[in-house]
Amino acid sequence: MELPVVVGVDGSQGSLQAVDWGAAEAERSGRTLRVVHASLWEHYEGVRPGISADRPSEQVFAENLVAAAQERANRLAPGIEVSTDVRAEEPVSALLEEGTEAALLVLGPRGHGPIAGMLLGSVSLAVAARAHCPVVVTRGEPSAGPPKRGRVVLGIGSTTGSTLAARFAFEQARSRGCELVAVRAWSFPPYQNMPYPYVGGDQARTYRQQAEETADRILGVVVGDYPEVAVERKLVAGTAHQMLLEEAVGTDLLVVGARRRHAAIGLQLGRVNHAMLHHAPCPVAVVPEWSGSPYPEHQEAT
Structure with missing residues (x-):
């Protein structure tokens, strides 16, 4: 079975670049696209999915986030198959685990909060340094229109x-x-x-x-x-x-x-x-x- 292209998303502008790049790569390579969001909301909210009828706000945010990314990918590359997952885990560990069964991981260059001002976000750096599969970090300005043939x-x-x-x-x-x-x-x-x-x-x-x-x-x-x-x-x-x-x-x-x-x-x-x-x-x-x-x-x- 063909391994998927896995994109990590966190709602930042950089992760939208990663979705665009991953969708184009899945379309070029004929692979599926898997969109993943990971955070420790479960730890901080103290609730496990499915236990309470009232879902924690971070879970709702995460589900909306991956749904929006899936819609964006389908709009950019209508012919690809896109799946999503929300993981209540530390992001680096979750993405490294995803990388053991991925053709490649695609990440944005920066995240939210204090690390947004860094040259490279801490999650992207840690994953690029330890992943078992190729990692693409979508540096550079977002491209307008279809990918270049340069x-x-x-x-x-x-x-x-x-x-x-x-x-x-x-x-x-x-x-x-x-x-x-x-x-x-x-x-x-x-x-x-x-x-x-x-x-x-x-x-x-x-x-x-x-x-x-x-x-x-x-x-x-x-x-x-x-x-x-x-x-x-x-x-x-x-x-x-x-x-x-x-x-x-x-x-x-x-x-x-x-x-x-x-x-x-x-x-x-x-x-x-x-x-x-x-x-x-x-x-x-x-x-x-x-x-x-x-x-x-x-x-x-x-």
């Missing part, structure tokens, strides 16, 4: 697991009918950027060649499966987060991988992931690269 940008990492992010990016480019721009950044180690660098042109060529070999290795695993996707490969000198932020301007989607280790505690995002999630001018997809994962469907076959 380009998808892939940030190529240095690990073998980066093929998971590459495959996700190729799938996105194919479904959108657009080109894929694969970016691999390279730079000297910090001590070589001093006023009197230890190395010269030969070393620069070596670092660039290493970057080229990494790009060839990662793209070579998946490019043959997507002959219809036009690929532009870019090797750029500079820091990865700066180069990707520049490439993300005017882009439909930016895809980056995130290394995960099963049973590791805390957030599992690198510096580049953080920079993209906080500053990118377009939607960002974070694709987990699992090490020792109990979820074999999220591992790349060798």
